[in-house]
Amino acid sequence: MTVLLTFASFEIASADLAVLGACLALAVATLLFIFYIQPDASDLAPHRTRLDQLLERRDTIYDNLRDLRFEYRSGKYSEGDFEAMKTALENEAALVLAEIDQVTDAQVRRPRGTRPADGGAQ
Numbered sequence: 001m002t003v004l005l006t007f008a009s010f011e012i013a014s015a016d017l018a019v020l021g022a023c024l025a026l027a028v029a030t031l032l033f034i035f036y037i038q039p040d041a042s043d044l045a046p047h048r049t050r051l052d053q054l055l056e057r058r059d060t061i062y063d064n065l066r067d068l069r070f071e072y073r074s075g076k077y078s079e080g081d082f083e084a085m086k087t088a089l090e091n092e093a094a095l096v097l098a099e100i101d102q103v104t105d106a107q108v109r110r111p112r113g114t115r116p117a118d119g120g121a122q
Contacts, residue, residue: 050103051100051103051104051107054096054099054100054103057096058093058096058097061089061092061093061096062093065086065090068082068085068089069086
């Protein structure tokens with residue numbers, strides 16, 4: 001008994017070719033994105049530390065105080081309003097400065113690693 005194997009020819013419709021082409025294009029685009037797109041330099045930059053944020057906030061408060069004094073001298077605010085806003089800004093500045101002290105004290109006290117007792121390289 002002889003077994004005769006015949007391969008049926010597959011007819012591919014034009015709609016099937018369009019879907020196959022779209023899948024192939026998507027696969028190629030995905031591979032290009034994964035392997036050839038380089039990250040942006042800002043993605044590799046270190047993020048701002050808590051100390052950087054606090055220093056920026058301190059500088060902003062000082063700028064606001066300077067602007068408030070200028071606007072008071074130019075007659076935009078009454079003395080009562082000026083004193084209230086100045087006190088609020090000074091209190092906020094004191095809190096930020098206290099937090100800066102806490103952060104810097106914590107950084108100073110943090111151990112940086114161990115060194116050999118004699119200081120020489122081994």
